[in-house]
Amino acid sequence: MSTRGEVRLWIVQxxxxxxxxxxxxxxxxxIIYAVRGGLTAAEILSRTRGSVAxxxxxxxxxxxxxxxGSIGLRTICMEWLGLAKPWxxxxxxxxxxxxxxxxxxxxxxxxxx
Amino acid sequence: xEVNPLEVxxxxxxxxxxxxxxxxxxxxxxxxxxxxxxxxxxxxxTLAYRFACRVGMxxxxxxxxxxxxxxxxxxxxxxxAKGGRVTIGPLANMPVVRDLVADMRExxxxxxxARGQFKPTATRENAFARVKPDSPERREADAGIECIGxxxxxxxxxxxxxxxxxxxxxxxxxxxxxxxxxxxxxxSARLQAVAGDAGCHSCHTLMSCTKHCPKGLSPTxxxxxxxxxxxxxxxxxxx
Numbered sequence: 001m002s003t004r005g006e007v008r009l010w011i012v013q014x015x016x017x018x019x020x021x022x023x024x025x026x027x028x029x030x031i032i033y034a035v036r037g038g039l040t041a042a043e044i045l046s047r048t049r050g051s052v053a054x055x056x057x058x059x060x061x062x063x064x065x066x067x068x069g070s071i072g073l074r075t076i077c078m079e080w081l082g083l084a085k086p087w088x089x090x091x092x093x094x095x096x097x098x099x100x101x102x103x104x105x106x107x108x109x110x111x112x113x
Numbered sequence: 114x115e116v117n118p119l120e121v122x123x124x125x126x127x128x129x130x131x132x133x134x135x136x137x138x139x140x141x142x143x144x145x146x147x148x149x150x151x152x153x154x155x156x157x158x159t160l161a162y163r164f165a166c167r168v169g170m171x172x173x174x175x176x177x178x179x180x181x182x183x184x185x186x187x188x189x190x191x192x193x194a195k196g197g198r199v200t201i202g203p204l205a206n207m208p209v210v211r212d213l214v215a216d217m218r219e220x221x222x223x224x225x226x227a228r229g230q231f232k233p234t235a236t237r238e239n240a241f242a243r244v245k246p247d248s249p250e251r252r253e254a255d256a257g258i259e260c261i262g263x264x265x266x267x268x269x270x271x272x273x274x275x276x277x278x279x280x281x282x283x284x285x286x287x288x289x290x291x292x293x294x295x296x297x298x299x300x301s302a303r304l305q306a307v308a309g310d311a312g313c314h315s316c317h318t319l320m321s322c323t324k325h326c327p328k329g330l331s332p333t334x335x336x337x338x339x340x341x342x343x344x345x346x347x348x349x350x351x352x
Contacts (some may be wrong), residue, residue, distance in 0.1 A: 002309075002348070003305065003308050003309035003310075003348045004347070004348040004349075006308070006309040006310060006314055007308050007309065007314065007343055007344065007346070007348060010314045010340065010344075011344055079275060079276065
């Protein structure tokens with residue numbers, strides 16, 4: 001990838017990191033709040049089912065994690081496994097799609113009534 | 114408690130060399146460079162090492178002391194000798210010439226590759242450039258210009274170790290001081306040179322450079338600055 005591409009990937013990873021920082025804080029705060037009354041699937045689903053806000057929040061969370069994580073995996077593949085750039089890039093795309101599909105499927109499972 | 118004499122293991126030979134042990138008498142306020150000098154003058158005159166100023170200005174005496182890169186002229190034996198033993202080797206991440214002498218060519222070539230040369234925009238006919246001492250750019254440059262080019266940060270950097278083409282903290286720190294130099298006219302080529310794979314974007318912010326810099330500089334901060342500076346640049350797609 002060109003210098004321009006590398007710099008863009010870095011900016012995107014930085015931007016998604018900022019989104020993730022916020023998402024993780026909200027997510028952790030929700031966990032701490034939610035487990036106070038005991039943790040059950042029914043209790044979680046009662047909060048998330050049909051909620052457009054939680055659906056949107058976790059969709060953003062999943063997208064940011066997929067983008068951020070896959071860029072990082074690309075770097076790890078190149079630096080630790082010695083993978084050539086084009087292959088690391090393809091692997092990055094596969095990882096991003098896999099994380100998006102599994103993540104968004106999970107969001108649908110808890111949000112769609 | 115002081116152990117006398119000091120047991121000193123010194124690297125001998127090239128990359129395939131080995132450590133050789135010497136006994137060196139302890140002295141008050143003795144530096145690691147004093148120890149190496151004692152060995153060369155009294156025990157083995159064939160020992161190769163490099164030094165010049167002995168007062169922390171020239172940046173030529175850096176070595177690996179007990180596994181840590183240090184400027185040896187300003188490192189007291191008291192500080193590093195554990196149980197009366199010291200191990201001294203050449204700087205890491207550079208080829209060994211012989212004994213304690215590392216080949217710094219690649220290290221300095223990278224300064225050039227990072228466009229560490231000042232590109233003037235004025236001539237002697239022009240008036241002096243006025244740079245406010247308290248302007249943010251001048252302060253950023255000030256924070257980095259005391260580098261003595263000793264190579265300690267480069268030897269401490271893990272990214273250099275696994276990515277030989279990486280420009281390294283010292284070269285990027287130099288580039289950042291020039292990016293903040295209002296008189297310099299080489300910014301576009303410089304930002305192009307320090308971006309991407311071999312440049313600032315390879316830094317993982319491990320901060321070994323900042324931890325080990327004997328001058329207390331923060332190349333990590335300089336590299337973060339370069340990342341910000343390159344973020345807004347529309348790079349040409351040169352190979």
